[in-house]
Amino acid sequence: MKRKFIDFHTHFFPENFQRAIYDWFETYGWGIHHRFTFEESISYLKSSGYEKWVVAVYAHKKGVADFLNRWVGEAGKKYGEIIPFGTVHPEDEDPEKVVERAFKDYGVKGIKFHTHVAGFPPEDERLFPAYEKILKYNGLLLLHASHHPTDAGLLKNYDPGKLSGAEHVEPLLIKFPGLKIIVAHLGMGEYDRFASLMDLYPDLYLDTTMVHCMDRVKIKHPETPPPPPDSFMEKYADRILLGSDFPFIPYPVEEQIRCIEKLNISDEAKEKILYRNGRRMVR
Numbered sequence: 107m108k109r110k111f112i113d114f115h116t117h118f119f120p121e122n123f124q125r126a127i128y129d130w131f132e133t134y135g136w137g138i139h140h141r142f143t144f145e146e147s148i149s150y151l152k153s154s155g156y157e158k159w160v161v162a163v164y165a166h167k168k169g170v171a172d173f174l175n176r177w178v179g180e181a182g183k184k185y186g187e188i189i190p191f192g193t194v195h196p197e198d199e200d201p202e203k204v205v206e207r208a209f210k211d212y213g214v215k216g217i218k219f220h221t222h223v224a225g226f227p228p229e230d231e232r233l234f235p236a237y238e239k240i241l242k243y244n245g246l247l248l249l250h251a252s253h254h255p256t257d258a259g260l261l262k263n264y265d266p267g268k269l270s271g272a273e274h275v276e277p278l279l280i281k282f283p284g285l286k287i288i289v290a291h292l293g294m295g296e297y298d299r300f301a302s303l304m305d306l307y308p309d310l311y312l313d314t315t316m317v318h319c320m321d322r323v324k325i326k327h328p329e330t331p332p333p334p335p336d337s338f339m340e341k342y343a344d345r346i347l348l349g350s351d352f353p354f355i356p357y358p359v360e361e362q363i364r365c366i367e368k369l370n371i372s373d374e375a376k377e378k379i380l381y382r383n384g385r386r387m388v389r
């Protein structure tokens with residue numbers, strides 16, 4: 107039987123934001139493989155077997171989250187395949203209200219917070235009321251919590267060690283029991299520490315974004331850590347979600363699926379990661 111896929115980590119923004127981010131990646135990161143418009147991205151993923159996918163926005167500064175949330179919420183209403191994830195910035199005038207509106211008025215299903223881009227750690231107290239709102243609406247929190255990328259070109263202003271890593275995720279797991287947190291990139295580079303957290307906290311999830319297909323990225327970014335052992339993928343297969351960072355990647359989006367298919371793990375684990383866990387999460 108042909109597999110279907112649910113991708114829990116893609117991005118799209120209003121057109122001018124999207125263009126600026128494409129340009130940023132091409133300057134500091136890597137060449138964008140699919141420099142798609144939003145509509146092109148939808149037909150491409152549909153025709154490639156993706157049943158649904160998260161489209162996540164994120165805010166690089168205060169005051170833009172609400173605009174982005176409205177945009178992504180509308181996209182979710184227009185296209186049934188899209189699971190819209192909004193965002194919030196700790197310097198927003200009222201982060202709690204931004205999140206409340208995102209769920210109540212715009213219909214987002216989760217919130218994405220990118221520590222490196224925002225420049226604040228996830229345990230910033232100004233975000234606590236926002237996390238309470240995510241819990242209230244039974245939403246999901248997608249968190250970039252890896253120290254990587256670390257190179258200076260990507261990160262001009264922040265020390266990622268102070269903003270991200272497992273030690274910045276655990277305080278949220280302790281303070282907000284029941285809050286479902288998805289850590290992007292399998293927590294790249296800190297697999298042992300995230301494994302301990304996975305053992306302790308049943309509401310912690312991981313996504314696969316880019317981890318097993320960094321060969322092309324590594325040429326320019328040699329500090330990129332290797333993927334976790336396959337035993338890690340098998341052990342936590344019930345709480346690992348397919349994620350890709352599409353379209354901000356230097357290879358075809360299907361490469362992420364091929365990388366998972368190639369792992370030496372059970373077919374059941376692959377099916378859970380590529381599809382079934384996602385299905386369960388968005389019901």
Ligand SMILES: [Zn+2]
Nearest residue numbers: 115117290351
């Ligand atoms: Zn991302």
